[in-house]
Amino acid sequence: MADAATALARAREQGVRGFVVPGTKLDDAAGAIAVAKRHDDVWAAVGFHPHEAKDCGDAAFAEIERLAKDERVVAIGEAGLDYHYMHSPREVQIAVLERHLDLAKRLDKPIIIHNRESTEDMVTMLNGDVRGILHSYTESLDVAKKLIERGYYISFSGIVTFRSAQSLRDVAKALPRDRVLIETDTPYLAPVPFRGRDNEPAYVVKIAELLASLWNVALDEVAALTTSNFERAFSVTLPR
Numbered sequence: 001m002a003d004a005a006t007a008l009a010r011a012r013e014q015g016v017r018g019f020v021v022p023g024t025k026l027d028d029a030a031g032a033i034a035v036a037k038r039h040d041d042v043w044a045a046v047g048f049h050p051h052e053a054k055d056c057g058d059a060a061f062a063e064i065e066r067l068a069k070d071e072r073v074v075a076i077g078e079a080g081l082d083y084h085y086m087h088s089p090r091e092v093q094i095a096v097l098e099r100h101l102d103l104a105k106r107l108d109k110p111i112i113i114h115n116r117e118s119t120e121d122m123v124t125m126l127n128g129d130v131r132g133i134l135h136s137y138t139e140s141l142d143v144a145k146k147l148i149e150r151g152y153y154i155s156f157s158g159i160v161t162f163r164s165a166q167s168l169r170d171v172a173k174a175l176p177r178d179r180v181l182i183e184t185d186t187p188y189l190a191p192v193p194f195r196g197r198d199n200e201p202a203y204v205v206k207i208a209e210l211l212a213s214l215w216n217v218a219l220d221e222v223a224a225l226t227t228s229n230f231e232r233a234f235s236v237t238l239p240r
């Protein structure tokens, strides 16, 4: 967000096409939309990350709802549950996620889901009423298949390239390829060989390369697949 134009230029130079910049709280929602308005290959999402759920009062959520109606906002989120850090109490996180699911349903937009150590509650709550994206996926193949059936896409961050993540690579290998997306989780989770640096969109090429080797296809094919998945997941058409 600090220098989005430069980061986007570097990504386009690497052949990356089509971006969604998600907010995490009210304070950064307008900024995400502003970036989307400046670039015709960028769209925004708005919502409260579970870390910020305790700040999602009625007035703040009403403002998110107003911003969510903007034509450049193509998803609600990121929203979800995080029982690892538990920055907001569990009951608050659940109530706030319910609000976001209800908004996504009313606006007929997908939801971007953050899930950490909360999979059981998540599978119960994502009941198929709303479609969406499971961001920075780290769960099992069974959970992925169940949620794909309910309308979800599976998005991989740099984690899938980490040496310790063999079980996640096994999941990526087995998934239906028309449901896979790639992402940064900027500034976190830079893929190998950039691990430890601030992440940026240009680096998603490394995740595409990994998928190409897992699926035994050319990099171009992964690019075409994830690009058309992106258009379908967010109901957008990239500028030609």
Ligand SMILES: [Zn+2]
Residues within 6 Å of the ligand: 078, 113, 114, 115, 135, 136
């Ligand atoms: Zn997240």
